[in-house]
Amino acid sequence: MSLSGVDRGRAFAIRAGEWLACAILPIVVVALPVTAHLVSPLIALALAGLVGVLLALHASFMVPATLLGAYLFQNAVVATISPALDGPDDFNRVRAYNFVLTVAIWLTLVTVAWVNWRSLPRTVRQLLIATFIPLIFVGVYLVAGLLIDPRSAVVYLRNLVTPTLLFQACLVAAVLSPGALQRTLLPIGALAIAYGYAELLWRDGLYGLLNMNSYLALRAQQEGDAAYWVAQMQETGRVVRSMHDAFRVTLFNTPLLSDFDIELYRLLGPNSHSISYAYALTFFSLMFFFQRKFLIGLAAVPLILFIGSKGAVIALVLVLVGCSISGYLRRPVLMGAFVVVVAAYVGAALVIGMQIGDYHVLGFWGGVNGFLQNPIGHGLGAGGNLSAATTRIDWSHAQQVGATGRAVESAVGVLLFQMGVASVVVLGGYAVIARASWRAAAAAQEHTSRVAAFGILVLLGNAVLQEEALFAPLAMGSFVIAAALRIGAAEAARAAAPVGSVRRVASIPQAALGPRAVRPRGLLARRMPLGEQLQPRA
DSSP states (O other): OOOOHHHHHHHHHHHHHHHHHHHHHHHHHHHHHHHHTTTOHHHHHHHHHHHHHHHHHHOGGGHHHHHHHHHHHHHHHHHHHGGGSOHHHHHHHHTTHHHHHHHHHHHHHHHHHHHTGGGSOHHHHHHHHHHHHHHHHHHHHHHHHHTTOHHHHHHHHHHHHHHHHHHHHHHHHHHHSOSSHHHHHHHHHHHHHHHHHHHHHSHHHHHHHHTHHHHHHHHHHHHHHTTHHHHHHHHHOOOOOSHHHHTEEEGGGOGGGGGGOOEEEOOOTTTTOHHHHHHHHHHHHHHHHHTTOHHHHHHHHHHHHHHTOHHHHHHHHHHHHHHHTTTTSOHHHHHHHHHHHHHHHHHHHHHHHHHHTOHHHHHHHHHHHHHHHOTTOOOTTSSSTTSGGGGGOOHHHHHHHTSOSSOOSOHHHHHHHHHGGGHHHHHHHHHHHHHHHHHHHHHHTOHHHHHHHHHHHHHHHHTTTOSHHHHOTTTHHHHHHHHHHHHHHHHHHHHHSSBTTEEOOTTSOGGGGOGGGOOOOOGGGSSSOGGGTSEEOO
């Protein structure tokens, strides 16, 4: 039956309203504690936790979009109030509320899962257990790190656990509210792309509107207090007078292209971190491509190229190629070939990096050497770009000997240095998620799960060469969220189907019928608790 013009207009208005709500709600959620911080940090902390709990209980279908939106847009909100902040310490506190929100949502949803453990699909239970094990190991090494450098240990705790918390929270949310979850992510992606073009074409006006210059001044003060840029000047000869100088780089920030003499001012994005923003754009571009919204997906590509993140560009290309040829190769052959390609790319990067003295490669070998000296590990925070000891690295000596004295610039190198043999557990957790997403793709024959599986594998390869691939929430975090949504939705649909000893009951929503048939609802809005939704056949 065809729709009349009035009906089509009404449907368009409803869809536009949904997109607007999905784009605005995450910004409102992160703005509440940030603005409350001006009144009292304690009130802001409590508000961030309360909002997280209420969102998890009453609007679980918005959890993934809100979490991604929090990491994308919180710094833009912080910038608007930055003139009222009292120095770097206050600046650091106000930027931690997205992590508080994440922990509150995660604790709530994991508690719900624990209370209704026997009613969860078996695969969901297995994944929750498998991904909880790395958290235990990180906790053990946190204790060792606190004895060495408490501040750096806490920073790396947040970096290491955030992707896992995002995966577990979104996996449970997908079981509670399957179906429409993916669609709630797309408005956030469109808004992130629009911000990029606003920054590209109207940088001064945008920075003035958001007080971004005040935000950057606080960042410069924070890093200046750590003598970071002084050390950079001494070792590289590059003089950085302000944060604006720090964001001016050559094409793809590599000496291999220095002959072209192309210099770019990197886009910072709403999160004020170029590399992390590039990975977010890569994720959303892939999502739009395989949701058949090609124009929006293509719109993200120039922004990614303009940022010049090698890792993000490689992830975009490899995942696109892997998904595009998935219909022409058998599954084991395709996955095996993809792993070989990623391994070959990493190997080539290490060889070339050693020849040109690339800091990322030197930092990786510094982590390997530290691992060989102490296979048990040195504790969280002992090494890495965010450690206070980074400024003491002698880069000239590192280029001469082929390695730094401690791990920097490489997430895998940092993990090896900090956690030793236990780093295998952390990296293995991501491999488990990639495998589960690949199996979900085979069962459902759709591309989102393939994007997640391939993306996780590429980011594990990129993690050898940069910290952001693994530690930035918008890098690995984005792809594990996509994996969680598809796995959770697939398992919820399987549990709702009349197969084996489980039958579908009336209290289960129509999510299994597809994303357009579902009306998302929170835990407390259901007629029956999760534990009563799946009943054994009599």
